[in-house]
Amino acid sequence: MDLASAKMIGAGLACIALVGAGVGIGNVFSSLIAAVARNPAAQPQVQPFAFLGFALAEATGLFGLAVAFLILFVF
């Protein structure tokens, strides 16, 4: 296998990391909706944590995306 095709396959494999980010973000917001639906008065307290969780979950997926970009454009 030559280097160019190996790079393409490697970048595609690195993007699998985004699966985890998708599951995580969906989980964060589904929990937020469930919590606010049960107790709407709690929204101001739980919303900042939901966005913190969103950012943390998204960042882990972006690590994989950054690796894919590095494989494609740097090496």
Add this chain to the structure above:
Amino acid sequence: MALEIKPLEQFEVERIIPLHIGGFDVSFTNSALFMAIAVVVIVLLTVVATRREALVPGRLQSLAELSYEFVADMVDTNAGHGAEPYFPFVFTLFMFILACNLLGLVPYSFTVTSHIIVTFALAMLVFVGVTIIGIVKHGVHFLRLFVPSGVPAILLLLLVPIELLSYFIRPFTLSIRLFANMLAGHTMLGIFGGFAAGVGLFALFPVAINIALVGLELLVAALQAYVFAILACLYLRDALHLH
């Protein structure tokens, strides 16, 4: 690839005023320029906008007051009791990262926070500062941070190394989170921008996607500054109150 797509070109550091002092390259680069612009923007917002101190604030003054109250509330709820002296530091950190992230979204500008060395320096500043505060405040008792209470002694053999690792990995996770978000977001904008080249009328689609992505990037820019500041607050609470 037929099209020439260079999405990483935007991250190149260029020397604007070359300067060498004693073997060190201390040139004034575009990175330094945009840091300086960020500082000027923050000073304009916080000093000049609040100079008149109107009782009914104008647009700029209420923006300054809003950001002040936002960070003050964040420090108050997350860093706990006794963290008031460190509010100026958290406010500076938050405003600097926010200004750098938002300035990076201006077309043809440079994103300072997309370079790992910049975010790593900021994260090390937080890490070293927080560790010094903890040691000065608690002395040897600071080591209790690594020993969870109410755990059987045999489990401590396992838990103490994990706590140590999770403590010393903090500057790396803190800096890589911000850097990877900025790098991935701006590279994505660059790639979709590259798709628009040489396809005629079909260029509308990548441009439409880019407009939506800029909206997402605005959210990410604000959110990552918030996350960086709130994690600095949480680390500070660990050092001040030891769990």
